[in-house]
Ligand SMILES: Cc1cc2nc3c(=O)[nH]c(=O)nc-3n(C[C@H](O)[C@H](O)[C@H](O)COP(=O)(O)OP(=O)(O)OC[C@H]3O[C@@H](n4cnc5c(N)ncnc54)[C@H](O)[C@@H]3O)c2cc1C
Ligand code: SF4
Ligand code: FES
């Protein structure tokens with residue numbers, strides 16, 4: 001591991017100024033992803049700027065009825081918050097489906113959003129990876145893609161995808177479904193980015209996961225008031241029952257009146273470079289009868305452009321029917337539970 | 340680059356100088372001779388290093404010592420009071436909840452925390468009603484809440500029994 005300096009600035013402003021001025025410096029929060037990457041050689045910073053204590057650790061009520069989640073709030077505290085459990089159950093469920101009790105006590109809201117892909121080749125510095133070293137190539141294209149994307153990875157003129165990694169966060173999936181807003185402070189001031197615009201598709205520059213600029217610090221995530229979110233759930237499908245990343249996951253909220261879906265929010269995890277908002281599925285659901293046929297049609301609409309990988313070591317075409325079935329059963333359970 | 344830090348370990352204040360790259364786990368094991376927390380994977384994937392960090396269960400293999408200057412660390416050893424085993428450790432003995440014992444200190448710390456978390460009313464991924472104020476630690480709740488602690492010997496069934504006995508539930512059918 002490369003030697004580094006550990007700094008503990010007094011204010012968020014000082015932390016931002018330090019990272020903005022030094023391309024070799026990174027923020028450290030709970031450390032559950034970054035310390036792992038230091039050990040693996042995936043991250044080689046010269047300076048760690050510790051932001052523990054510099055961002056809020058509180059979940060605050062907003063005047064409009066929403067919630068403001070400080071970037072320093074631990075995943076376990078957010079999952080345990082009675083307001084989150086009541087008003088945004090899919091968010092509590094997604095947090096509880098992530099990692100382990102120990103890790104959730106350490107992981108922060110800001111760090112969770114910015115955790116990096118679990119692509120095995122990204123984490124193995126002996127294999128080529130465009131995300132780690134732009135231009136190096138992508139070992140996953142011919143490799144083990146069980147945890148990789150089926151949506152949103154653009155091809156270049158030769159038909160090759162630059163990066164087929166999936167984003168591993170569970171928490172971000174319901175946040176996307178509920179149109180959360182990521183609040184940032186940076187060298188050029190503060191801004192608020194809708195989470196729908198926060199994550200990037202890989203395009204030809206997979207090295208950047210989000211639209212975050214150098215030195216920008218996440219200070220909070222706002223959850224807008226959302227009556228539909230109170231009837232929401234999160235379903236995660238994985239290789240073992242617990243303590244594993246998602247193969248696919250679904251965050252969903254529906255409103256049904258007289259057997260007709262009047263409104264819906266749907267987002268997917270484990271299938272794209274960021275959490276994936278299923279707007280096409282939502283469009284099919286709105287105004288349609290609350291039946292399995294509708295749910296399947298919604299899944300098919302969203303998955304029409306799916307481009308699963310077919311490699312010698314298995315590929316990930318199984319994710320298409322898996323996600324179709326997961327969305328269908330999640331919506332059915334949600335609607336039945338409400339009846 | 341060295342830094343001097345203080346940790347309170349099992350009630351004893353310890354000051355040490357470490358390279359900034361040192362994890363809390365290595366500080367405990369290699370610098371302070373506190374070998375109760377075990378190193379399994381060193382990547383947050385097994386739970387064998389579990390300790391209580393400022394009162395809550397955490398993985399010292401992913402915690403940098405310099406980032407935890409002033410922290411209070413309780414290991415499985417430190418859970419004992421006045422030479423009396425902690426009720427969870429006692430239950431592990433009574434239920435034969437181990438074979439080689441390597442994962443056991445981490446399991447014991449985790450289980451002690453599970454009881455506290457359930458007492459706070461924290462739900463888990465298998466809690467049917469997330470909004471409920473109280474949780475009952477049945478077998479599926481215990482298995483889910485303990486899932487961050489792997490046991491290579493597969494002593495899981497008896498580990499669940501041990502935790503259930505301290506929780507005051509019989510855990511239900513296996
Ligand atoms: C074994 C294991 C299993 C896991 N399983 C799951 C799972 O099933 N589901 C899941 O969702 N996650 C899982 N995780 C990942 C875990 O949720 C993340 O590692 C954690 O959320 C990261 O938060 P942190 O505070 O520890 O971030 P850190 O590791 O401290 O930081 C992560 C990144 O975010 C940056 N950063 C941190 N805070 C800020 C901020 N405020 N502003 C700007 N940049 C910031 C850091 O510079 C770094 O690049 C798992 C992790 C492990 C080790
Ligand atoms: S899929 Fe992306 S992260 Fe994985 S090896 Fe390819 S470029 Fe790297
Ligand atoms: S050694 Fe810390 S989790 Fe495995």
Ligand code: FES
Pocket residue numbers: 436437438439440441442443489490491492493494
């Ligand atoms: S008792 Fe041997 S690893 Fe658990």
